[in-house]
Amino acid sequence: MSLVFLFSLCTYLPIGIGIYFTITGKLTLAQFVAIQYSSSWILNGFNQIVTSWNTINSTKDIRQQVANLHIQVDHTDTTSVVRDLDVEQISFDFKGKTIFQNVSFDVKRGQKILIGGKSGVGKSTLIRLLLKELLPKQGKILLNGKNYLLNQAYSSFGIVGQTPIIFEDTLRNNVTLGKSATDAEVFRALDLAGLNEFSNESAIKQVIDENGHNYSGGQLKRIEIARALFYNRQILLIDEGTASLDPQTAKGIHQSLLTNPDLTVIEVDHHIPDDIKKLYDQVYQLNAEGMQML
Template identity: 50%
Template sequence: MVSSYNTINGTKKIRKEILEKDQSKETIGKKSFSHKEQSFKKLGLENVSCKYGEDTIFSNVNLCVKSGEKILISGVSGVGKSSLIRSILKEIRVDTGNLRINEEVYSQEEAYDVFAVVEQTPVVFESSILYNVTLGNDATDNAVISVLLEAGLPEFSNHNALQKKISENGSNLSGGQLKRIEIARALFFNHRVLLVDEGTASLDLKTSTQIHKLLLSNDFLTVIEVDHHIPEQVRGLYTSRYILTKNGLQEDLT
């Protein structure tokens, strides 16, 4: 079960998008890092360590992720995989080391511009499919249909289906559909770097495999996923696989 801490923190980006609903149409889906019209080229973690009180969560984490790469980070429960994701988002302060995007130190606000988070518990609203993708921002139906198709939701890719209302907690949709709506939302806002935190753990094997193939076969997406139960059928689709320990990352050669 996802803790309330993860659930609350998982809505941070969503709340930020809602607060930005007054941005101009021209900027929708075209945000860039540090307001310099740069595209994402790489993320670098250099000797990153994180503590909780006096206890070390992990230390000496070094990682370079280039645009388009698909990275899997596994490890035993409690080793700090989710904390590593929160560190990349600047929601958790690191004790030592540096995190850089395109060789530049970045802020939490800039992290929210670059990264989208896919967690075990989808964040959806009791509103239309259209609203759940756009968060109320202006967009043509065709623009929304385009990202729904890219996310593997052809059943919602027509003008009438966009008005379908999602029930409370998404009870009228399957887990796979809810996950794909989150992915469509990330694509709409041009977030091409996905941080996947146990994102398919609640899904059945078939659906989990389908969503992994959707993400890992998209050349335009950069994926950093932390999980410890990845379907065997998709493990070979990752660019690199690592195991997180308290002493850093080790290459997973299995």
């Protein structure tokens, strides 16, 4: 018997009995109303317990995922310098269908690579494989020659997605996510992301509206980049990071990232103009059969 049914029974059965006793003269109407009022207090408390119980049950899957994440945490040194990311002959299937196979590439520290390929070919899936959010059917992905886990991926890779994740909070907190930092550290990240106009005390105190409406699309994208740079993420994974921006803004962002010698960049996008393509060390094309160097 579900808790909701039990609660309904506890609510309506006493009303029915009360009405019966009142009609048959065993209770006065005033007594019935008084009992009804006081019992509703008790029932409301009970109702809250039932609702909370249902809410807790509805988060079971999420709690299970968090528990699994905890299991995956190992004690690998996540602060070590990433010298090399090696993708060896990976293939990926989704629901029995091969998305891609024989994908291999290698990225050395400081290199910038671009991966193109038509929509649906698996570019975003490849990013999720690098993050270890998904596992390949075959092949290996190695950092400095070693396998790695999701927690290490999150501490080594900075992610810039198509839609920037922005919080209704100050610019400073959007960059630091609450980690303690000096103003100089925040300014440095903003400068590197090409947001020099916000590298001052008053600008970093400004609150970004819900959904970032008081900043432009390009500025929000750069805030996400500044966050990755603030956290010293060694490899930046960019998934169609500039696709929604005007060509001039997209060019500005690319120029600041692709000319930064300390940063390793892996970008997936099929809209990159030829003059920007020249700034990458390597350009690949992904298709179902594998990845070709262009």
